[in-house]
Amino acid sequence: MILVIAEQRSGTLNRATWETVAAAQQLAAASGPAAEAIAIVALGSQIDGVAAELAAAQVSEVVTIDDPALALYTPDGYTAALQQVIAELAPTLVLLPHTYQTRDFAPKLAARLERALITDATAVKPGSSGPVFVRSMFQGKLTADVAAHGPEPHVVTFQIGAFRGDQAGRGPAPAPIRAIHVTIDAAAIRQTPEAPFQEAKQSVDLSQAERIVSVGRGIKGQEHLPLARQLADALGAELGASRPICDAGWLPMDRQVGSSGQTVAPKVYVALGISGAIQHLVGMKGSNVVVAINKDPDAPIFEIADYGIVGDLFEVVPAMIAALKT
Amino acid sequence: MKIAVCIKQVPSRDWHPRLDDAGTWIRESDATYEMNEPDAYALEESLRLKEKHGGEVVVCSAGPARVAQVLREALARGADRAIHVDGEALAGADAFVVAAALSAAMADERFDLILTGLQSDDQGLGQIGVVLAERLGLPHATIIMDVAVESSSIRVKRELEGGWFQWVTMPLPALITIQSGINQLRYATLKGIMGAKKKEIRKAAPPDGVSPRQTIVGLYVPEKTKKTQLIDGSPAQAAVELVRRLREEARVI
Numbered sequence: 001m002i003l004v005i006a007e008q009r010s011g012t013l014n015r016a017t018w019e020t021v022a023a024a025q026q027l028a029a030a031s032g033p034a035a036e037a038i039a040i041v042a043l044g045s046q047i048d049g050v051a052a053e054l055a056a057a058q059v060s061e062v063v064t065i066d067d068p069a070l071a072l073y074t075p076d077g078y079t080a081a082l083q084q085v086i087a088e089l090a091p092t093l094v095l096l097p098h099t100y101q102t103r104d105f106a107p108k109l110a111a112r113l114e115r116a117l118i119t120d121a122t123a124v125k126p127g128s129s130g131p132v133f134v135r136s137m138f139q140g141k142l143t144a145d146v147a148a149h150g151p152e153p154h155v156v157t158f159q160i161g162a163f164r165g166d167q168a169g170r171g172p173a174p175a176p177i178r179a180i181h182v183t184i185d186a187a188a189i190r191q192t193p194e195a196p197f198q199e200a201k202q203s204v205d206l207s208q209a210e211r212i213v214s215v216g217r218g219i220k221g222q223e224h225l226p227l228a229r230q231l232a233d234a235l236g237a238e239l240g241a242s243r244p245i246c247d248a249g250w251l252p253m254d255r256q257v258g259s260s261g262q263t264v265a266p267k268v269y270v271a272l273g274i275s276g277a278i279q280h281l282v283g284m285k286g287s288n289v290v291v292a293i294n295k296d297p298d299a300p301i302f303e304i305a306d307y308g309i310v311g312d313l314f315e316v317v318p319a320m321i322a323a324l325k326t
Numbered sequence: 327m328k329i330a331v332c333i334k335q336v337p338s339r340d341w342h343p344r345l346d347d348a349g350t351w352i353r354e355s356d357a358t359y360e361m362n363e364p365d366a367y368a369l370e371e372s373l374r375l376k377e378k379h380g381g382e383v384v385v386c387s388a389g390p391a392r393v394a395q396v397l398r399e400a401l402a403r404g405a406d407r408a409i410h411v412d413g414e415a416l417a418g419a420d421a422f423v424v425a426a427a428l429s430a431a432m433a434d435e436r437f438d439l440i441l442t443g444l445q446s447d448d449q450g451l452g453q454i455g456v457v458l459a460e461r462l463g464l465p466h467a468t469i470i471m472d473v474a475v476e477s478s479s480i481r482v483k484r485e486l487e488g489g490w491f492q493w494v495t496m497p498l499p500a501l502i503t504i505q506s507g508i509n510q511l512r513y514a515t516l517k518g519i520m521g522a523k524k525k526e527i528r529k530a531a532p533p534d535g536v537s538p539r540q541t542i543v544g545l546y547v548p549e550k551t552k553k554t555q556l557i558d559g560s561p562a563q564a565a566v567e568l569v570r571r572l573r574e575e576a577r578v579i
Contacts, residue, residue, distance in 0.1 A: 074494075075456075075466060100487050103444075104468045107421065107456035116539035117421070119452055132543060137449050138352070141343045144449075145544040149537070190465035190500075194493040196486055211578070235579055247507025253489075260485060260505075268578035275339075289576045291568065292554075298342060305554045307571060309564045319565030324579070 002028055003091035003153070004059075005082065006042040007101055008050045009073070009196075016097035018165030021057050023158050024095050025169050027124060027131060039063055039089060041180075043081050045071035051177045058169035062177045063089070069184040074191040075105040077184055082109055084182040091153045098157035110155045116148035117155040120278075122162040135159075139277055140300030160259075160282055204238065204254045206262045211237035211270075214257055214284070215245055218273015218294060218313055222250040228272055231317050234324040240264065242280045258283035272313050276301030293317070327381035327475070330435065331372040331405070332428055332442035332458070333365035335389055335396040339447075343547070350542045351418045354390075361396045364443025368504040370511050371473060372441050373404045379475055382406040384435065388427040389416045394527065401522035402514035408527040409435075420538040421453035428454070429461040431530035439480065440501040444469050459501035467494045468503040 002024045007014035021040065028036040040057065042050050043065040051064045065081050082105075086094060096102045098120045110117035121133040125145060132145045133156055148154035206212060213232040219225065232239045239255060246256040257264055258280040269287035274280060276292070276299055284290070285304055292305035293313045302308050309316050337343075337352065338360040344353045361369075372383045385400040387393045388411035397408040411427040419427075432440070440459070445452035459466035471491065472483035481495045485505050514522075555571070557564045572579050 100469055100485065103452055104456070104466075104484075107453035108460045108466070110453075110539075111422070111425070111457040111460040114422075117453060118540055120450070127543065135450075136548070137545070138337065138343060139339075139447050139450075140548070141341075142345075142352070142545055143548040144542045146540050147543050148540050150539050190496050191467060192495040194495075196490045196492040198489055199491060243507065259487065261489070263488070268572065268576070289572070289578050290552075291572070296340070300548070302554055302556075303548055303550050304552050306552060306576070307568055308554045308556045309561075309568060310556065311561050311564060315561035316565050316568075319562040320569055323566045323569040 001037045001039060001089060001091045002093045002095060003086065003089055004038065004040045005094065005096045005102075006040050006050065006054055007097060007099055008042060008044055008047060011044070011046060011049055013050050013053055014097065014099065015165055016099060016160050017054070018168045019160065019163040020095050020097045020158055021059070022163040022165060022168040023124070025058065026163070027093065030124075030126065030131070036092070039091070041065065041082070041085055043070050043078065052174070055174040055177055056170050057175060058171040059175050062175050064177060064179050065182055066179060067182070067184050069186040069189065072193045073101060074189050074193055075108050076189040076191055078105045079108045079112055080184050080188070081182050083112055085180060086113065086153065088180065094153045094155045096155070096157045098159050102157050106155060106157055114150070115153055115155055116150055117157075118146050118148055119157045120159050121156055122159045136278055139275065140281075140303075141298060159278070161285065199253070206238055206240055206255070206257060206264045209238040209264065210267050211235050212240045212257070212264055212266045212268075213237045213270045213272065214240035214242065214274060215251075215272045216242040216274030216280075217244050219245070222248075224314070225250060227314070227317055230321050231270070231272075234321050235268075235270070237270070242274050242277070271301050271305070272317065274301055275299045276304070327375065327379045328384070328435070328438045329372045329375055329381060330384045330386055330432060330437040330440045331365070331369050331400070332386045332440065332455070333369060333396055333400060334362040334387060334443075334446045334448070335359045335393040336362045336446055336448040345545055350545055352545070354417065359392060359395065361399060362443055362446045362448070364445060364504060364506045366443070366511055367506050367508050368441040368443045369400050369403060369405065370509045371504055373512070374509060375439070375473065375475060381438075384409060384437070386428060386432060387411070388413070388424050388532065390414045397527055398522050399514065401525045402518040403512060404518060407525055409530060410527050411530045411532050413532040416532060418449075418542065420540045421451045421457050422539050423532075423536050425454050425457035425461055426536040427532040428458055430533045433462060436499070438499050439475075440464070440499075442501075442503055444503040444505055455501060455503040462501070464499055464501045465496040466501040466503070467496060469505045470502045471505050471508050473502065
């Protein structure tokens, strides 16, 4: 049996859960003539709505753990609850979306169970003894096929966007929902979380921009930003940046594109001196046309670019500005 | 306050990837190495906590002989001493093997707080800090952007996705993983570099009998998912041609 761990916050399902359901369905279909069963577990407090939403999936059942101790996420609470669910259901695989939340508890759960954990997988391939999981390494410069070892279940998290949630199979009738009771000792939860909050309101909404010129480490210094700004002006574009630029304080955080910043999908995205770390790519790969200018021909940004120039941005950009003015 | 910071040595940013003969790991002899960037931020945060609260900073790394270089660098920036779990096989090992190596060498030290980067720029597993916490029986929090130490607890600011944050309080001892950009990094001074030579690096052997839970069966240059039109020529020619194609082909400007 394949177990999918759903993610929800305050009763709202994280859409990435559907992508994990799609991954589970692909793995189940490949498991042999009698496809493996799939169960989804949702945990939290007052999650009936989430369970009902998930029951639309083509799975054998939706299992819920509804406990006030799980109202706000903590790694200790989640690990205690999931350890018991996994003992009861005895799955062969446990699948999760690769989110900031699962990054926080999945390694703890796997270590507690002493089971393999493969993180941030982008695809599954058949291997000589069980499935092999594909994941990016070395900042996207290399890709690895990784095999899990040791007793089951093996735990795998999937990169956001690796599978399509809208292609997850829906069942002809809602799947049965079953509540499982677990014992969670609230006093044993060592983290005391406060309510999530947003920092000062975003003053720039890059998600609505039609054109974006984004700068990365290749811009070398804050004093070179006017060059990028001139190109943005010539294109009628907003200025964006990769994380290191905002970390350095060269541009405010609300200009940041990527998993910790904004997710954008403009008509054209011009990446200047951005190598293309996965954290950046997930924030902009929905762009219609991607242009990359980078001096490193191995930069992963070229893997998703439609147009690329391998060269020095300090030579290319002034020539582009001049060409745009003609 | 007794603080540990776990760091990793990874191939440097401008390294051109080359594979070993088996095609399951990189050719280590070709690579140049540097301190994993998120770990550099964790080191900086450790030094700042020591400056504020007193105590010592012990820098720990598990890896082959070459990792002594980043340990020296951390000592030069201000760490007080180092622990090096020395083993050739640790270079490409999985999180369970590395965390077991670190926990065996660190357990007796009874640190108040352990910091590490949120993930490494080589395998990028993003697991070792959390697995280490579990092995040492410590509470943890990940992807931290601010740290406030109180008398017997710690209040940390977790980064969530899409610009959201959350404060979490935990009792000490605890482990936190640090997000890049939490602080501004310092460089080693000449005095620091000279002083580092006299600081202790304790060597430890990795424990026996820990088998990896995952192995790399194939490593390769990623297959392109998109057909990129690479535009050649001088920078000026390429720029003119790019603008033409954006106007006439892609019609986005």
